Amino acid sequence: MWWPDWPILGIRSPFSHSRNFFVGLFLGFSLSFSSVAVKQLYNLIKREKPPPLFNPRPIELRSDEIVRGVVGLIGNTPLIRITSLSDALGVEILGKAEFLNPGGSVKDRVALRMIDDAERQGLIRPNSESRIFEGTVGSTGISIATVARARGYATTIIIPDDVAEEKAKALIALGSQVERVRPASIVDKKQFVNVAKLRASEYGRSDLVTGAGPSTVPQTVASQSDATTHVHPKEHSDSKGFFADQFENTSNYDAHFDGTGPELWRQTNGHIDAFVSGAGTGGTIAGVGQFLKTMDENVKVVLADPEGSGLFNKVKYGVMFDPKESEGTKRRHQVDTVVEGIGINRLTKNMELALPIIDDAFRVSDVEAVAMSRYLVMKDGLFVGSSSACNLFACIKLVKKLGLHNGETIVTILCDSGNRHYSKVRFFIVFFLH
Ligand SMILES: Cc1ncc(COP(=O)(O)O)c(C=O)c1O
Numbered sequence: 001m002w003w004p005d006w007p008i009l010g011i012r013s014p015f016s017h018s019r020n021f022f023v024g025l026f027l028g029f030s031l032s033f034s035s036v037a038v039k040q041l042y043n044l045i046k047r048e049k050p051p052p053l054f055n056p057r058p059i060e061l062r063s064d065e066i067v068r069g070v071v072g073l074i075g076n077t078p079l080i081r082i083t084s085l086s087d088a089l090g091v092e093i094l095g096k097a098e099f100l101n102p103g104g105s106v107k108d109r110v111a112l113r114m115i116d117d118a119e120r121q122g123l124i125r126p127n128s129e130s131r132i133f134e135g136t137v138g139s140t141g142i143s144i145a146t147v148a149r150a151r152g153y154a155t156t157i158i159i160p161d162d163v164a165e166e167k168a169k170a171l172i173a174l175g176s177q178v179e180r181v182r183p184a185s186i187v188d189k190k191q192f193v194n195v196a197k198l199r200a201s202e203y204g205r206s207d208l209v210t211g212a213g214p215s216t217v218p219q220t221v222a223s224q225s226d227a228t229t230h231v232h233p234k235e236h237s238d239s240k241g242f243f244a245d246q247f248e249n250t251s252n253y254d255a256h257f258d259g260t261g262p263e264l265w266r267q268t269n270g271h272i273d274a275f276v277s278g279a280g281t282g283g284t285i286a287g288v289g290q291f292l293k294t295m296d297e298n299v300k301v302v303l304a305d306p307e308g309s310g311l312f313n314k315v316k317y318g319v320m321f322d323p324k325e326s327e328g329t330k331r332r333h334q335v336d337t338v339v340e341g342i343g344i345n346r347l348t349k350n351m352e353l354a355l356p357i358i359d360d361a362f363r364v365s366d367v368e369a370v371a372m373s374r375y376l377v378m379k380d381g382l383f384v385g386s387s388s389a390c391n392l393f394a395c396i397k398l399v400k401k402l403g404l405h406n407g408e409t410i411v412t413i414l415c416d417s418g419n420r421h422y423s424k425v426r427f428f429i430v431f432f433l434h
Contacts (some may be wrong), residue, residue, distance in 0.1 A: 001180055070150045073102040074112050075259050079267040079411070084379035085392065090405035092271055093395050095414040096264060099384065103146035104170075105416035106260070107246075110283060111143035113255035114244045115151055123243045127152035131203055134158070134244045135196030137168030137280070137340055139416055144244060145174035156203075158196040158420075162341060166420050186346050196243060203241030247281045247348040256287025262412055264288065273408040274300040276395050278342030278387050282351030284413060289357045303361040304394030304412075306369065306387075309343030311351070311416075315361035320345060339369050339386040341415060360401075362394040369393060373418060383418035391415075 067073060077100050082093045098106035113130070115124070124130040131154045134144050141157035148155045157171050161180040171178045179199070184191040189198070246252050257359050264272065277285040289301035305312040310320040322345065344351065373389035376382040384392075391412040398410065 002314040004419065013200065042343050044356060050236045063159060070102050071112055071147055074108045074147075075101070076263060079264065080414075082376070082380060082382070083394065084375070085396065089396065090407065091399055092316075092407060093392070093399075093407045094268070094409065094411045095392070097387065097414050098260075099388075099414055099417040101143075102110045103143040104420065105143060105385075106144065106284060106413055107140040107143035109259050110140060110246060110252045111147040111244075113259075114246065114249055114251045115144075115147055117251040117254075118242055118244075119151075124153065124240055128240075130240045130242060131155075131156060132242050132244055133196045133200040133203070134246065135191075135193035136246065137192075138163045138171070139341055139420070140244075140246050141176065141178075142170050142174065145171055145176040149174060156196075156199055158192045158199065160192050164420060170420075189231065193245075193247060197245070200241040218319075231409050244282070245408045246283065247350065250349060250353070252281055252283030252289075253287040253350050253353050256284050257291045258287075260284065260413075261288040261291025265292065268409055268411065270295065271409050272296070272299050272411055273404070274302055274398060274410045274411040276302045276304055276391055276398060276410060278304045278306065278339075278390055278394075278415075279351060279354065280344060280387075282344075282348050282354045285358065285413075286350050286354035288413075289354060293357050300359045300398075301357050302394065303358050304342070304356075305361055305363055306339035306343040306390055307363070307365055308345075310345040312356070312361045312363045314347075315358050320347065327390035339364075339366065339390050341385070341387045342390060360398070362397040364390045364397075377418075382414075384414050385416040385418055387418055388414040388416070 021430050078097045079094050080097055082095055085093045096106075098108075101108035103111065118124045119126070124132070132144055132148050133156045134141055135158045136144075138159055141155075141159060145155045145157065154177070156174075156177040156179065158179045158181060159168060159171070160183040162183055168178055168180065179195065181190055181192050186193065188194070264275070272292060275285075275288055277288065279285045285301065285303060292299040293301065303311060303315055305315075308322055310322045313322065314320045347355075369386050369390040372393045373384065373386060376384060376389065376392070391414075395410050395412055396406075399408075404410075
């Protein structure tokens with residue numbers, strides 16, 4: 001018989017003790033069952049929730065339509081499963097084959113976007129006297145030279161004199177004016193980026209000195225991010241030196257936020273657990289990382305950093321520092337490593353956009369990067385450049401650290417081909433790995 005307890009009225013049921021026990025047991029079970037059910041429901045919704053702001057469409061690789069000139073070949077690169085590593089680790093390690101871009105690297109996207117944006121802003125005009133200047137360790141120069149030719153611009157590319165010989169040769173073959181300078185710190189005005197900026201401004205002035213008529217007075221303009229280098233602004237002039245400035249120009253970030261990131265999302269149908277990338281200017285990790293986090297905040301963004309770069313310590317401890325740069329141990333050049341294109345010791349505007357979204361960082365040594373590049377050749381027939389090998393080694397470190405083995409998806413960038421680094425890597429293999 002039901003006999004309620006009314007403690008407030010001083011009424012107590014004779015079955016009160018055993019009934020309380022069963023009620024408690026019942027409540028306990030139902031609470032724990034319902035909390036587990038709610039959690040499972042939450043996970044289900046989270047997993048099945050269609051990604052926001054994204055309209056799924058068939059995976060689109062290189063188009064089978066006729067494309068418009070060489071710039072039509074840029075982007076929409078395939079995503080390849082690195083079979084050896086994926087099988088060995090029990091995860092999916094996928095590399096975006098950026099070496100298939102017509103200029104041979106991920107930098108084609110950046111060159112195209114910087115030139116497009118500069119044209120849109122009226123800073124340069126095709127088939128005029130406009131000339132594009134850039135300071136680069138090579139890849140960006142080759143991409144700029146490629147896109148510039150297709151768009152009707154001349155180029156002057158400043159490179160450090162210790163970059164792989166292949167890059168200088170490619171630049172000259174593309175009809176670029178090439179200037180090689182001693183490697184130096186960014187505070188040195190002879191550093192390659194500073195020289196490019198200077199040459200862009202001299203281009204304006206020297207033509208002025210030669211007495212070009214008023215309608216062809218040249219000007220120097222810079223990417224939108226650096227308005228201070230605008231010299232002699234004058235409308236209706238055709239002759240302009242444009243300093244592309246990949247480090248500070250956020251068209252670089254935009255190329256990856258609008259291109260590489262969405263392509264990766266589409267190619268994986270939104271199943272990405274982590275994105276691993278090195279940083280040279282920071283454009284790739286910032287643009288792709290930001291896009292992926294926008295789609296799913298749980299995607300881990302991870303930095304692969306070579307020896308000599310200060311970024312690893314910046315991400316881990318908030319201080320831009322590398323032991324090789326400390327007093328008494330400093331080598332001849334900054335970021336003195338066999339890995340070309342990534343690693344940096346200053347904060348660029350593009351890198352600033354990356355820092356808030358980087359979850360973790362791994363240091364990759366020269367020996368590890370070169371060993372990985374050899375492994376990929378032997379096991380997968382893939383001959384990628386040193387920065388790609390560095391990215392893939394960092395993927396392994398991440399998988400080990402997180403104990404992943406259930407088919408999780410890690411994506412990374414295969415920035416360029418090993419052909420571009422042959423002379424450097426061959427030297428390293430002969431002296432260090434044998
Ligand atoms: C071969 C190579 N890989 C990777 C990168 C790094 O890309 P980001 O400049 O977007 O950080 C560069 C940059 O110059 C590069 O040359």
